[in-house]
Amino acid sequence: MKKQFLTKVLPAAVMAACFTSPAQATNWLMLQGTERADQAPRAKLWGFVQLDYQQTDDTKLKAGPYAGKSAAFNQMAPQLDTPSGFNVKRARIGVRGNNLPLDKKVNYFLLAEMGNNGVTTGEGASQGQLTDASVTLNHIPGARVRVGLFKTPGSEEGLQAAFVANYNNFSNATNRLLLERTFDYQSGNTGRNGPVGAFRDTGVQVFDTFNLGGWETSYAVMIGNGAGLAYTDNDQNRDTYLYASTEKVFGSSKGPRRHGFKLYAWNQAGQRSYNDGTPSSSGADTDEDRTRRGVGTTYFDGTYRLGAEYMTADGMIYGGTTGAGTPDDGATFTVLPDQKADGYYVSLGYRPMSNVELDVRYDRLNSGTDKNGTGGAGAKRVFETTTLGAQYFFNKKTTLKANYEIRSIDAPNSNDTVNRILDSIDDRISLQLTAVF
Amino acid sequence: MFKQKVNLFILSWLATLLFSANVVAAAQEPPLPETFATxxxxxxxxxxxxxxxxxxxxxxxxxxxxxxxxxxxxxxxxxxxxxxxxxxxxxxxxxxxxxxxxxxxxxxxxxxxxxxxxxxxxxxxxxxxxxxxxxxxxxxxxxxxxxxxxxxx
The missing domain is CATH 3.40.1260.10 (DsrEFH-like)
Structure with a gap:
């Protein structure tokens, strides 16, 4: 068997690696981690801006400790202090390329965020926050090595470039299970202790893409600090990330909206350290698991688009604010350190014209599903959102998106008070103008 | 007489060198394609x-x-x-x-x-x-x- 591997499988793998031309499209591993061979400049300046307007009816909380006051889920993130308004949601600028243009085996990627969002808020975050700083070494056929701070291999919604997202807001599962908020304590936190994780980590990733029978097949294995955008590791635990995808590319289309049919699966595992007390009554530091895994698919042929993903979570899960109140009214943030969750989304798009896309997405998150976990059966929350959307493409790099989100949250195992609090959630409208340069 | 011979030798050496250089250059010149294209x-x-x-x-x-x-x-x-x-x-x-x-x-x-x-x-x-x-x-x-x-x- 070993001999067969050495004589047949290994040469085939090496050949596949040698004849793989880097794909620069919706293969996010390659698009973000490599440059086109002998095509990249020393430093390509690039970035994008996303200008946002969001609005809810600002329905006040119907019950609970903050009854009559603003509901956190009806306010605009990240400040949670207004139900409507304009916002420079993302403003990113970066450079990328081959530092020595002649050497196609080394490339780099640098990006900073200056918009108003979870990345630039939280303790220690900066209005000019570094989000990506990586170097890729392409010396070993079939095993490119990317080192630094960058997007971790995982969910399509997190891994894809924000400027080609088809909706203004993340699905519930991605938002609450993957967009990690970090806190010092399990409860009583007045705010995050840093920027959101932004689907990123600092570490080392080995990855590559092969053409297997006409299917562009990729893998990635990464080990990281598990500390999101933080510059240093906040504990001695490392996160591991596994990712595999295979995509049938249709025709010769290119770019981040390439036509193709992709299947993918991913797994992320690590631990997080929390104090099991509150800021006013400190407890013991504990390490809690944080495991996420998922499978998904994308399809786009230029007219019809499909995206679907299912994911599960085990361990630390974001718990929102107490009584759904806002920080301005004294509500604090909680974490469910040992719970389970699962969620999914199904998204469909149709382009009646080349510059117009109509979208609909249904997504559901079952959070706190472990009756033996933190908070018991009463911790269960079911988040459901149906998003109706339209996109208008002014050109390839400028898009206007309009969304109407029909939202609900239920607590099937909780009392009437809790469900009345959750009934306060409004539908949400949003507009977003995106320009990439 | 001797001086004349030396000058003649130098001249002929230079001429040879020049000729050789031309030959080398000509040899390095890549061939032109044979084409009848308009x-x-x-x-x-x-x-x-x-x-x-x-x-x-x-x-x-x-x-x-x-x-x-x-x-x-x-x-x-x-x-x-x-x-x-x-x-x-x-x-x-x-x-x-x-x-x-x-x-x-x-x-x-x-x-x-x-x-x-x-x-x-x-x-x-x-x-x-x-x-x-x-x-x-x-x-x-x-x-x-x-x-x-x-x-x-």
Missing amino acids: HKVVLQISDPNPFKQTLVLNVANNLMKHYDAGDLDLEIVAFGPGLRLMLEGNANTARIQSLMDVGVRFSGCANTHKHFTKILGSKPPLIEGVSVVPAGAARILQLNAAGYQILKP
Whole structure:
């Protein structure tokens, strides 16, 4: 068997690696981690801006400790202090390329965020926050090595470039299970202790893409600090990330909206350290698991688009604010350190014209599903959102998106008070103008 | 008398040297293609901007489509930073090979190749089928003198 591997499988793998031309499209591993061979400049300046307007009816909380006051889920993130308004949601600028243009085996990627969002808020975050700083070494056929701070291999919604997202807001599962908020304590936190994780980590990733029978097949294995955008590791635990995808590319289309049919699966595992007390009554530091895994698919042929993903979570899960109140009214943030969750989304798009896309997405998150976990059966929350959307493409790099989100949250195992609090959630409208340069 | 002989020797040595140099230069001059094409074009790529690589290949492709087979003789000559187009593994390798298949010649500058080798510390291989010419600029002048029109997109 070993001999067969050495004589047949290994040469085939090496050949596949040698004849793989880097794909620069919706293969996010390659698009973000490599440059086109002998095509990249020393430093390509690039970035994008996303200008946002969001609005809810600002329905006040119907019950609970903050009854009559603003509901956190009806306010605009990240400040949670207004139900409507304009916002420079993302403003990113970066450079990328081959530092020595002649050497196609080394490339780099640098990006900073200056918009108003979870990345630039939280303790220690900066209005000019570094989000990506990586170097890729392409010396070993079939095993490119990317080192630094960058997007971790995982969910399509997190891994894809924000400027080609088809909706203004993340699905519930991605938002609450993957967009990690970090806190010092399990409860009583007045705010995050840093920027959101932004689907990123600092570490080392080995990855590559092969053409297997006409299917562009990729893998990635990464080990990281598990500390999101933080510059240093906040504990001695490392996160591991596994990712595999295979995509049938249709025709010769290119770019981040390439036509193709992709299947993918991913797994992320690590631990997080929390104090099991509150800021006013400190407890013991504990390490809690944080495991996420998922499978998904994308399809786009230029007219019809499909995206679907299912994911599960085990361990630390974001718990929102107490009584759904806002920080301005004294509500604090909680974490469910040992719970389970699962969620999914199904998204469909149709382009009646080349510059117009109509979208609909249904997504559901079952959070706190472990009756033996933190908070018991009463911790269960079911988040459901149906998003109706339209996109208008002014050109390839400028898009206007309009969304109407029909939202609900239920607590099937909780009392009437809790469900009345959750009934306060409004539908949400949003507009977003995106320009990439 | 002796002085005259020495001068004669030096002159003849210089003449021999000059003649030899010409012979060597002539030997290094790459051959001109034998063609009966009505249109003869040489495309120059010497720009560091990678976008120019795509542009040059697009122009070559469009010219090949525009003229009937045998009516166009086309050579792409790369020198300076433009030689990156012809390095093995270039993202456009498949396009280059398909242009070669329809008769487009690719010539890379030996001087630049030598310079790349010095920078990288090892000789970067060129795409199979690329001819090496002693000097890319000289090759363009040679083709121009033979009736080729120079295009630099």
